[in-house]
Amino acid sequence: MITAQHLTKRYGDHAAVDDVSFTAQPGRVTGFLGPNGAGKSTTMRMVCGLTVPTAGHATVLGRPLRSTPNPGRTVGVLLDASAQHAGRTGRETLALSARLMGLPPRRVEEVLEIVGLTAAESRKRTRGYSLGMRQRLGLAHALLGDPTVLILDEPANGLDPAGIRWMRELVRDFAAQGGTVLLSSHLLREMEAVCDDLVIIGGGRILAQGSAGELLRGPSTRVRSADDGALAAALTRAGHGVERTDEGSLATTASTEQVGRVALAAGVALTELRAATTTGLEQLFFDTTARHGREEIAA
Incomplete structure (x- = not known):
């Protein structure tokens, strides 16, 4: 379970995130939606302990992620697929993390197979990876520790249609086995197909949240x-x-x-x-965030 309580992050006089509270439940996929600049990434970084909140707090499995021993064994995180050492191969990237987590070398082979990176691709240096290959490597890294929680920011970015379908099935299967998924994406049709619950943010504040069925009933x-x-x-x-x-x-x-x-x-x-x-997620999204797009933020 992921719990955010009154999360707030200020940069000077600007509140990037303002009093955000929500819960992501086990066995469910929670979609985290909002326009660019809404505060999604800042909120997810605070949940992961990478950004210190000005106020409020977040817990993953009942405790702050920063205080969790060997957090990769319980929480898989993908926030930026491009944040990989360009000089290492995909296999070296995973092998190093596996050693740090105390995992057996065979786990690297297992996650490479799960995400569909071939042996030849895994031996290439990541500087030569396509965006889709980087995403698959990032997902492999998130799954490496066999976690019970996944926190994924735009995991389908750069994937082709077959890859997007594969990613959807991976997320659904993970939740079906009791895992907790917090998923952010701009692919609204995919989010509508995969999410059990929705949290919509705009201007740093929660605009709507609840089960997808309730919010889309309309x-x-x-x-x-x-x-x-x-x-x-x-x-x-x-x-x-x-x-x-x-x-x-x-x-x-x-x-x-x-x-x-x-x-x-x-x-x-x-x-x-x-x-x-019913109303579609696209219509719900635009109706809910109409006053919190880029024009409003710039103003």
Whole structure:
């Protein structure tokens, strides 16, 4: 389990992360989402003990990761796949870490096979690796100690479609065996396919969090009418949530039957009425972070 409690990181007067709290549970994949500059990487670095918080604290498996003996045996971390010694081969990189963790040499062979790096590729110096090969080596390093927790920042960056599918299955299998996964990515379709829980951050603060099912459920009905203003007011008076969508229709938490009854009582003619039981992660992301993109940050 990963627990962040009131994490805050200030650089002078700027709060890169402001009072962030969330939990990543065992057996589940928690997606950590936000636009560039939202505070994702800073938060993940604080969870990993690489950045000291101004306030708040984070624990992994019940204790700060900095105080965990031989942390690679319990937590696998991939924050920057390019942060590898350019003069070492992939195999040398893993062998050195295995020795530091007290692992047998055969574990290097096992993780190379898991991530799909061939013997020839593992003997190449990492300066010649493609971005996709660097990602696979970074994942191999994260898996080396056979951890129970994975913290991964953009692990699919640079992978081809087959590699992205492989990475998705690896993460899902890890969680299915009881592991905890905290995963950050800009590939929203992949995140929607793999995540059990979602944490959305913008401007350094949590904007939304909960199970993917709850957050993606969304309004249940889309409706258009001869007088959308009057219909929206009538639905609100009846206790139903209402908002206008990008396509110009109304989205409401009321069922189609409830909308019909309210419209009839209000004397508003309907021109379109349809069920819309879910909303995609892409729409949820943009709706939630609309005021926390690069333009807003720059302002």
